Amino acid sequence: MKADIAFGQYYEGNSFLHRLDPRWKILFSIFYIVVIFLAKNVFAFALLVLSAILLIAVSRIPLRMILRGLKPLIFIIAFTAIINIFWLKGKTVLVDWWIIHIYLEGIINALLIVVRVVILVAGTSVLLTYTTTPLALTDGLERLLSPLAKIRLPVHEFSMMMTIALRFIPTLVEETEKIMNAQKARGADFSTGSLARRAKALIPILIPLFISAFRRAEELATAMECRCYTGGKGRTRMNILHSTWRDPAMCLALCALCAGVVLLNYFAPGYTLAM
Numbered sequence: 255m256k257a258d259i260a261f262g263q264y265y266e267g268n269s270f271l272h273r274l275d276p277r278w279k280i281l282f283s284i285f286y287i288v289v290i291f292l293a294k295n296v297f298a299f300a301l302l303v304l305s306a307i308l309l310i311a312v313s314r315i316p317l318r319m320i321l322r323g324l325k326p327l328i329f330i331i332a333f334t335a336i337i338n339i340f341w342l343k344g345k346t347v348l349v350d351w352w353i354i355h356i357y358l359e360g361i362i363n364a365l366l367i368v369v370r371v372v373i374l375v376a377g378t379s380v381l382l383t384y385t386t387t388p389l390a391l392t393d394g395l396e397r398l399l400s401p402l403a404k405i406r407l408p409v410h411e412f413s414m415m416m417t418i419a420l421r422f423i424p425t426l427v428e429e430t431e432k433i434m435n436a437q438k439a440r441g442a443d444f445s446t447g448s449l450a451r452r453a454k455a456l457i458p459i460l461i462p463l464f465i466s467a468f469r470r471a472e473e474l475a476t477a478m479e480c481r482c483y484t485g486g487k488g489r490t491r492m493n494i495l496h497s498t499w500r501d502p503a504m505c506l507a508l509c510a511l512c513a514g515v516v517l518l519n520y521f522a523p524g525y526t527l528a529m
Contacts (some may be wrong), residue, residue, distance in 0.1 A: 257348070263323070263424060264387050270384040270500060271313045276394030278501040282508060283382045289512045290374050296362075296514045296524040305511050306377045313380045320376050332367050338364035352504050366527050372477050383420075392417040393495060410485055422470070434461050 274282075293299050310320060324331075344359025382391070395415040398481065403409045438459055444455050519526075 255303050260391065263383060264395055265315050267385070269312060269314045269315055269380065269385070271309070273493055273498070273500060274385075274504060275497045275501050276390040277388050277397050277495060278497065279386055279399075280391075280394050281384055281399060283378045283509055284503060285512070286381060287374065289515055290370060290377070292512070293370070293515050293519065294527045295519045295522050296366070296526075297522040298518040299366055301518060301528075302373050303369065306373045306380075307379055309380045313385055315380060315384050319384075321381065322417070323379055324372060324375060327371065331368055332527060334371065335364040335368050338367055338404045360482075362525050363527060366525075370372070388417045388421050391420070391491075393493075395438075397495060408485075420473070422467075425470070426463070426467060430459065430463055433462050433466075436469065 271279075281296065290302060293302050310317065339356060339360045340354070342357065342360035342363050343355070344357035346358035348358055348361070349356035362381075392413050392493060397407045397411055397417060399407075399413065434442075438444070442455060442458065446452075447455075
């Protein structure tokens with residue numbers, strides 16, 4: 255299950271995306287998310303699909319790893335698609351039986367929503383978490399938020415907490431899987447019975463999980479204290495962040511993508527996503 259979680263996973267490599275400045279990559283990810291939500295036309299979504307394919311190809315990350323990262327979101331994606339299919343009305347009726355009314359526009363809208371979610375997760379994971387180490391992500395986030403330190407906000411501590419949380423998501427998921435397997439070996443049943451019964455069956459999982467999480471947090475705090483960690487004040491870095499020609503080149507590529515999406519929204523014929 256640990257391999258199914260995209261957050262906190264880093265795929266070692268030396269691709270174009272791996273060598274981008276983490277400060278730029280954080281900004282690129284935010285900008286890419288904005289561009290994804292700007293898309294409304296079918297052709298604009300096709301351009302986004304092409305951009306995601308190019309990102310995966312450039313990053314040299316195996317496709318099966320990207321697909322495994324989408325597995326935890328299958329239920330959310332399917333639920334969103336079903337809601338759009340059965341609730342969105344249009345002009346072309348495909349199914350009209352009793353209280354079930356399915357329109358062609360609803361199916362197309364559901365497909366576009368699914369494409370948006372998949373691109374959002376896969377694209378941002380490839381652009382940021384899969385190609386950036388947690389340490390580099392911490393340094394980049396801290397440097398971006400450094401102006402806030404002038405008003406005495408704990409920027410370094412905030413960045414450190416974000417990175418630790420990101421790092422320990424896969425660990426806690428793996429710990430949950432181990433506890434569930436141990437409980438199943440003792441005869442626990444998590445898949446049958448009423449909703450209240452299944453919720454009650456999760457209590458033997460939550461208690462040891464919380465205990466394990468607090469124990470890990472205490473061990474981490476002790477290890478940081480033993481290494482004389484005192485926060486960001488006076489701290490030096492082994493690796494200094496530097497921007498290269500790759501960063502403005504990627505910025506120009508994303509600006510061109512944004513311009514293409516906007517132009518296709520207004521001038522390209524085809525179905526427009528219903529909001």
